Amino acid sequence: MATSRCCPRPSHALQHVFRTSLRPNASPPTFLLPAFFSTTAPTLSKIGRAPLSLPPEVNFTVTRAQPHRSGSSSAQTGSTVEIAGPKGKLAVHMPAYMSLVDNDDGGKTKTLAVLDAEVRAQREMWGTVRAYLANHILGVSEGHTAILRLVGVGYRATIEASAITKQPAYPGQKFVSLKVGYSHPIELGVPEGVTASTPQPTRILLEGVEKEVVMQFAAEIRQWRKPEPYKGKGIFVNDETIKLKAKKIK
Known part of the structure; x- marks a missing residue:
C-alpha cells in the first residue's frame, strides 16, 4: 500500500504571488517592491557656480594655452590662471571646457563656468577647480x-x-x-x-x-x-x- 505525502498548504500571501505571476502585465505586490528611505530628488552641489570674491590687492591673469596639433586633429590643453597677491604668487590649471566670467560688479567677483553642465566629468571638476581658486586667493592675500x-x-x-x-x-x-x-x-x-x-x-x-x-x-x-x-x-x-x-x- 503506497503512502501519501501531505504537503502544507501555502499561505495566502504566497497564493497571491502565484496568482499574480500567472497574469500578464501584472504588477508585483507592494511588500515585494524595494523600500526607499527618501523620495526627494537628489540635490547637486552649487560650489562650482558660487562667485569668487577678489580682494583689491589680488591680481588675476588668465593665459590661454595654444592648441597643439596631433596628426590631423587639434586639441586644447586648457588655460592657466595666475593669482598674485602680497603673500606670493600661485597658478591653477583649468581644463579647456572651463572659463572665468566677469560679473557686473566692477570686477570684484568672478564666476567659473563650464561648457556643458550636463556632462558628468565637467560637473565633477567644476567644484574642484573652484575650490582650488578660492584657496589660492585666500593664500596669496592672507595666507x-x-x-x-x-x-x-x-x-x-x-x-x-x-x-x-x-x-x-x-x-x-x-x-x-x-x-x-x-x-x-x-x-x-x-x-x-x-x-x-x-x-x-x-x-x-x-x-x-x-x-x-x-x-x-x-x-x-x-x-x-x-x-x-x-x-x-x-x-x-x-x-x-x-x-x-x-x-x-x-
Missing part, C-alpha cells in the same frame, strides 16, 4: 595656517637651523625637531614656502601660501604620534578632538 598641539608628558617641539639625520633640500631649510616619546628626536624638514615656529614648547605654527602644502606637512608631523583614545595623548591639528574610551579593566 593659510595650521596649529599643532602636542599633548603628552614630555612632548616638546623646537625649530632647528640644521639636522643631524637629514641634509637640507634647499638653501636655508629649517627643521622641526620633535620629542614625542621616542629614544631619539624626530627631525622633519620644513617644505619650501612654509614657515614654521613654536610659540610654546607644545605648539607648532605652520604658515604658508598654498593650503595643500601646509596641511600635508601638518599631516606628516601628526603621523608620528596619532591621537590615541585612552589617555588622549598625541599630536592634534587645529580643532581636532577625540572621544576617549573607557579604560580596560582586567
